[in-house]
Amino acid sequence: MATAPQSVDTELQQLARRHLWMHFSRMGGYDAEHQIPIITRAEGCYVFDEQGNRYLDGLSGLFCVNAGHGRTEYGEAAARQVEELDFYTLWSYAHPRAIELAARIAALAPGDLNRVFFTNGGSEAVESAIKLARNYHRMHGKGQKHKLIAREVAYHGTTMGALSATGITELRTQFEPMTPGACHVPNTNVYRWPEEREPTWAADAIEERIVFEGPESVAAVILEPVQNAGGCFVPPDGYFQQVREICDRYDVLMISDEVICAWGRLGHYFGCERFGYQPDIVTVAKALTSAYAPMGAVLASDAVAAPFMEGTASFSHGFTFAGHPLASAIAMANLDVFEREDLCGHVLAKEGEFRSMLETLHDLPIVGDVRGAGFFQAIELVKDKETKESFDDDEAEYLLRGFLSGELYRRGLICRADDRGDPVIQLAPPLISDTEQFEEIHDVLRAVLTEAWDQMAG
Ligand code: PLP
Numbered sequence: 516m517a518t519a520p521q522s523v524d525t526e527l528q529q530l531a532r533r534h535l536w537m538h539f540s541r542m543g544g545y546d547a548e549h550q551i552p553i554i555t556r557a558e559g560c561y562v563f564d565e566q567g568n569r570y571l572d573g574l575s576g577l578f579c580v581n582a583g584h585g586r587t588e589y590g591e592a593a594a595r596q597v598e599e600l601d602f603y604t605l606w607s608y609a610h611p612r613a614i615e616l617a618a619r620i621a622a623l624a625p626g627d628l629n630r631v632f633f634t635n636g637g638s639e640a641v642e643s644a645i646k647l648a649r650n651y652h653r654m655h656g657k658g659q660k661h662k663l664i665a666r667e668v669a670y671h672g673t674t675m676g677a678l679s680a681t682g683i684t685e686l687r688t689q690f691e692p693m694t695p696g697a698c699h700v701p702n703t704n705v706y707r708w709p710e711e712r713e714p715t716w717a718a719d720a721i722e723e724r725i726v727f728e729g730p731e732s733v734a735a736v737i738l739e740p741v742q743n744a745g746g747c748f749v750p751p752d753g754y755f756q757q758v759r760e761i762c763d764r765y766d767v768l769m770i771s772d773e774v775i776c777a778w779g780r781l782g783h784y785f786g787c788e789r790f791g792y793q794p795d796i797v798t799v800a801k802a803l804t805s806a807y808a809p810m811g812a813v814l815a816s817d818a819v820a821a822p823f824m825e826g827t828a829s830f831s832h833g834f835t836f837a838g839h840p841l842a843s844a845i846a847m848a849n850l851d852v853f854e855r856e857d858l859c860g861h862v863l864a865k866e867g868e869f870r871s872m873l874e875t876l877h878d879l880p881i882v883g884d885v886r887g888a889g890f891f892q893a894i895e896l897v898k899d900k901e902t903k904e905s906f907d908d909d910e911a912e913y914l915l916r917g918f919l920s921g922e923l924y925r926r927g928l929i930c931r932a933d934d935r936g937d938p939v940i941q942l943a944p945p946l947i948s949d950t951e952q953f954e955e956i957h958d959v960l961r962a963v964l965t966e967a968w969d970q971m972a973g
Contacts, residue, residue: 525565527553552924557584560945560952562929571955573930575945578743578775578891579801582852583945589807589848596844605633605838612843619850620803620812623784626793630820632813632830633838637774637800638672640811641737644796645676646832647813648735648768654822660766662728664721664736666702668936670744671737671772680737683744683935696734700724702742703750704936706884706895707903717750718757722764730765735796737770740786746893746939747886755792768795768819774811778802779853779946781889782862789888795819805849808842858946862889865949872957873942879961881968890946894960896938898971905937910971914938918967928959 771794776786800811883897
């Protein structure tokens with residue numbers, strides 16, 4: 516875990532330790548000597564802490580501040596919205612900003628993903644997508660189709676339905692029993708595949724699982740365009756096309772969880788565009804507003820939405836704040852910036868440079884693999900480059916939490932050192948990042964990874 520580099524035990528530090536419950540954080544690890552990193556200000560690609568130290572936000576908040584920090588025009592859009600309409604709900608009512616935003620998202624989305632159901636974030640979007648898939652089949656008289664197939668090590672959120680899709684054992688066991696119906700198949704961690712393995716192996720595994728479960732019981736398959744947890748697993752060529760065919764063959768809906776991969780992260784508005792597949796349902800959140808307000812959404816194809824649009828039917832599901840007028844106004848302002856500054860085009864133009872700079876780190880003995888797409892890249896750390904031997908649990912614990920997280924932060928780089936699969940460092944800088952930021956990332960990583968190897972070898 517990262518701790519602040521200076522040890523002035525401010526009142527804010529003490530209040531945070533006493534009252535704030537940070538998410539996924541070992542609260543017991545903080546004290547006057549090991550301080551909570553408190554971010555107080557942000558601008559462009561950088562954030563600043565209590566003491567005024569500057570950090571390159573190499574993770575865009577948490578894969579979400581895609582347009583960069585400090586865009587006051589988003590606040591102005593929110594202020595205008597408060598003057599016009601502060602709040603109204605989407606339960607039985609509508610308001611102009613949610614309508615305009617839904618239409619704009621539908622116009623940007625590929626194919627006939629024309630219906631937009633708003634949520635307040637990613638877990639709610641996944642939760643809603645799961646319920647939608649089950650309900651869709653029930654509307655077609657196939658209520659027994661309720662199971663969900665997800666991939667090992669994938670993260671799909673923390674609410675009980677989304678958690679059942681999440682394939683990370685440590686996140687699940689503490690909250691068992693899980694919502695029934697979810698099962699897991701191998702992911703596309705190609706770096707760890709034996710050389711002779713067929714590229715179709717992982718997609719074949721989905722078909723085998725559908726057949727094993729009984730196609731009449733399977734509602735949907737959920738997958739990210741590039742799987743985040745485990746470290747940016749990019750699919751082999753043709754993977755998604757094959758999964759699409761399998762889903763069609765067995766009347767199973769294909770849910771593309773794009774909570775990270777949408778909104779330019781891979782150089783397109785939607786991650787599925789990058790790999791050329793057409794999902795039935797897409798979940799988005801995070802950078803829909805570039806995180807200036809909480810918001811998520813489920814996009815449904817015309818066919819998936821159709822049964823809910825007729826007669827007395829409805830989707831009996833919703834959230835008070837979903838599609839909030841302020842969040843909708845901010846999302847509209849965010850999409851204006853995406854268009855005006857062609858952020859997707861910038862990612863496509865610059866991803867090669869970013870990637871090449873990370874690949875130069877391959878000369879370090881600890882760097883096993885560099886992978887990813889767009890401004891979403893991971894570096895896998897290994898003990899032995901030749902054999903790809905990974906660090907064991909204790910070593911990974913020391914490497915990531917005992918050394919890397921703190922040291923990267925101390926040197927002014929926020930990124931993710933993660934071991935939900937094998938140990939990786941993940942980078943997802945704001946989409947406005949350019950050569951200056953890539954060089955900064957490279958320089959900090961080179962110094963810290965060199966030192967990490969010395970520590971691990973020593
Ligand atoms: N799905 C994916 C692919 C995610 O990466 C995340 C969060 O990182 C979620 C769902 C959950 O989103 P949230 O944290 O907004 O609930």
